[in-house]
Amino acid sequence: MSLNNLDTLYRQVIMDHYKNPRNRGIEETGDGVTVDMNNPTCGDRIRLQLKVEEGVVTDARFEGEGCSISMSSASMMTQAVKGKTIEDALKMSSLFSDMMLGKEIDTDLEMGDIEALQGVSKFPARIKCATLAWKAMEKGVKRQ
Template sequence: MSFNNLDQLYRQVIMDHYKNPRNKGSLEEDAMTVDMNNPTCGDRIQLHLKVEDGKVSDAKFDGEGCSISLSSASMMTEAIKGKTVEEAVDMSNMFSDIMQGKEVNEDKLEDLGDIQALQGVAKFPARIKCATLAWKAMEQGVDEKE
């Protein structure tokens, strides 16, 4: 697949998650809630996590922001459900590496699924905070839980 076709596919995936967000909403009061915002651009997210026996049993989000921040939140909540807290944090670290333009093991990259579509954001430093907002909220939430 040519670079242009791949880039177009990634844009479609991002816009699909933006227009049809997965896991948008909130969880019951026994879930942890993390509010985070990006003052640079005004993105705001409220992340709800339910962690049981060391696993993320459910994750939802609500908020306002650009297509990058909201699609990233949608992708992240899909990806971390059913993962252990350690696996979720490892995914977050890998995503952070991708956003910083670091080399990532290609086999591990496959594990990210739709999240791969956000690789191109690394070319736009001002948008990296948008893409990582939900991930930072998740890290803060699981840190507080421990």
């Protein structure tokens, strides 16, 4: 696949998660931990709700407002960490941060749609948009 076709595919994946977010909507049960974070430089904000049982993320949900990068990243992240141990979720977050810094990542963890965001590394002003949900997840699992 040519580089241009790959960029187009990645844009389509990002827009699909933006227009059809997965795991959007916070449950009012009060179970788990809720983390609120924002990016004051661009106005993105997220509320992330995590449920962790016996060291495994059993549910991840979000609500918020922001650009297509931040909201699609939140959608992708919630999908990716469900069913993962806290250790694997934190490892994924570290790998994602490396990817945002333009580093090559090599992992045995399935990153799924997250790889579509690798082009963000070319736009330093957008990296905080992409990492907002991940930073919220790190904060949340560390509270467990």
